[in-house]
Amino acid sequence: MTARTLREFLADPNETGDAAPRDLAILIEAISDSCRTISYLVSRGALAGVLGSAGTGNVQGEEQKQLDILANDELMAMAKASGVVAAAASEEEEEARTISPGAPYLLLFDPLDGSSNVEVNVSIGTIFSILPAAAGEGAAPFLQPGRNQSAAGYCVYGPQTTLVLTLGNGVAAFTMDPPTGQFVQTAAKIQIPERTKEFAINMSNMRHWADPVRAYVDECLAGETGPRAKNFNMRWIASMVADVHRVLTRGGVFMYPWDKREPNKPGKLRLMYEANPMSLLVEQAVGKSFDGQHQILDIQPAGLHQRVSVMLGSREEVELLEKKHAG
Numbered sequence: 001m002t003a004r005t006l007r008e009f010l011a012d013p014n015e016t017g018d019a020a021p022r023d024l025a026i027l028i029e030a031i032s033d034s035c036r037t038i039s040y041l042v043s044r045g046a047l048a049g050v051l052g053s054a055g056t057g058n059v060q061g062e063e064q065k066q067l068d069i070l071a072n073d074e075l076m077a078m079a080k081a082s083g084v085v086a087a088a089a090s091e092e093e094e095e096a097r098t099i100s101p102g103a104p105y106l107l108l109f110d111p112l113d114g115s116s117n118v119e120v121n122v123s124i125g126t127i128f129s130i131l132p133a134a135a136g137e138g139a140a141p142f143l144q145p146g147r148n149q150s151a152a153g154y155c156v157y158g159p160q161t162t163l164v165l166t167l168g169n170g171v172a173a174f175t176m177d178p179p180t181g182q183f184v185q186t187a188a189k190i191q192i193p194e195r196t197k198e199f200a201i202n203m204s205n206m207r208h209w210a211d212p213v214r215a216y217v218d219e220c221l222a223g224e225t226g227p228r229a230k231n232f233n234m235r236w237i238a239s240m241v242a243d244v245h246r247v248l249t250r251g252g253v254f255m256y257p258w259d260k261r262e263p264n265k266p267g268k269l270r271l272m273y274e275a276n277p278m279s280l281l282v283e284q285a286v287g288k289s290f291d292g293q294h295q296i297l298d299i300q301p302a303g304l305h306q307r308v309s310v311m312l313g314s315r316e317e318v319e320l321l322e323k324k325h326a327g
C-alpha cells in the first residue's frame with residue numbers, strides 16, 4: 001500500500017477518483033488536528049500539569065479529569081472554527097451546543113474516553129460520530145439511528161497515536177508520525193476475523209450479569225473440553241477505545257452488557273458517543289454489534305446521553321450471543 005496522508009485519503013478514499021464530500025473532509029481533517037493537540041497534552045501528562053481531577057462532575061455525575069475538560073474545549077473550538085458543524089454534543093456537556101446554523105453536519109464526541117486510565121499511563125482515546133444536519137432544536141436533530149452516521153471514528157493515544165475512520169465504505173487507519181504530526185495511512189479495508197479465541201468483559205461484574213451473557217462466558221471459560229472446544233484468552237483494558245482497537249486489529253468480542261447493579265440503567269456505555277460510532281466501525285469491518293435485542297445501529301435514540309448494553313466484534317461470537325439472547 002502506498003503511504004497516503006489523511007488529506008490524500010480524503011481526496012480519494014476508495015482510490016476510484018471520487019473525493020469525500022468537501023465539508024466532510026474539512027471536518028475530519030479538523031478533528032485530526034484536535035486529536036494531534038490532545039495527543040500532545042496526553043503524552044506530556046504530569047509535565048504539562050494536566051493530570052488529576054478538575055474537581056467537577058459531568059452530566060453523568062462522573063468525576064471529570066482536567067484532561068476531559070481540555071479535550072472537550074479543544075473539540076468544541078475546532079467544531080466552531082471548521083464552519084461545517086451546525087451543532088455539537090459532548091459526553092461531558094448536558095446540552096447540545098448550536099455552532100453554525102445551516103451548516104451540513106452534527107458532531108458528537110466523547111473527548112477522552114477511558115480517562116480514569118490516564119494517571120496510570122494506559123491508552124485512552126477520543127471517539128467521534130458525524131451525522132447529517134436535521135431540522136429541530138436542542139437534542140432533537142441528533143436523535144437519529146446510528147445507521148445515519150456520515151462518518152465515525154476514534155483516535156487512540158497509546159504507544160502510537162492512531163486514527164481509525166469510516167466514511168461508511170470500509171475502515172482505514174492512520175498513524176501519527178510524531179516528527180511531522182501527519183496522520184499517515186497504515187491500514188486499509190480493515191476486517192475483523194470472523195472467529196476468535198479472545199473476549200473482553202469486566203469479569204468483576206460476573207455475579208450481576210444476565211443469564212445469556214453468563215452462559216456465553218461460561219462456555220468460553222470451559223475451554224478445550226467445553227462446548228466451544230477451544231481455549232479462550234481474556235483482555236480488559238477498561239478503555240473502550242483501546243479494547244475496540246484490539247478487536248478491530250486481531251479479532252475478539254467486547255462486552256459491556258446490562259447488569260443487575262442498576263437494573264433500570266440499560267448499560268454503562270453511551271449510545272451516541274460510544275456505541276454508535278464503534279458499531280459503525282465494527283460493521284464496516286464485517287463484524288457485528290448487538291445490545292441484547294437489536295443491532296445497535298438500528299436503535300432509535302430517545303435522548304442524547306442514553307446508555308446502552310454493548311456486545312460487539314467478531315461476527316461468529318456476536319451471533320452466538322444473539323442466539324443465547326433469543327433463548
Ligand code: AHM
Pocket residue numbers: 062110112113114115116202238239240241243256
Ligand atoms: P468514560 O467515558 O467515563 O471513560 O467510561 C467509559 C469507559 C470505557 O472506556 C470502558 O470500556 C469502561 O468505561 C470501563 O468500565 P469499568 O471501569 O467498569 O471496567
Ligand code: MG
Pocket residue numbers: 091110112113114274
Ligand atoms: Mg467514554
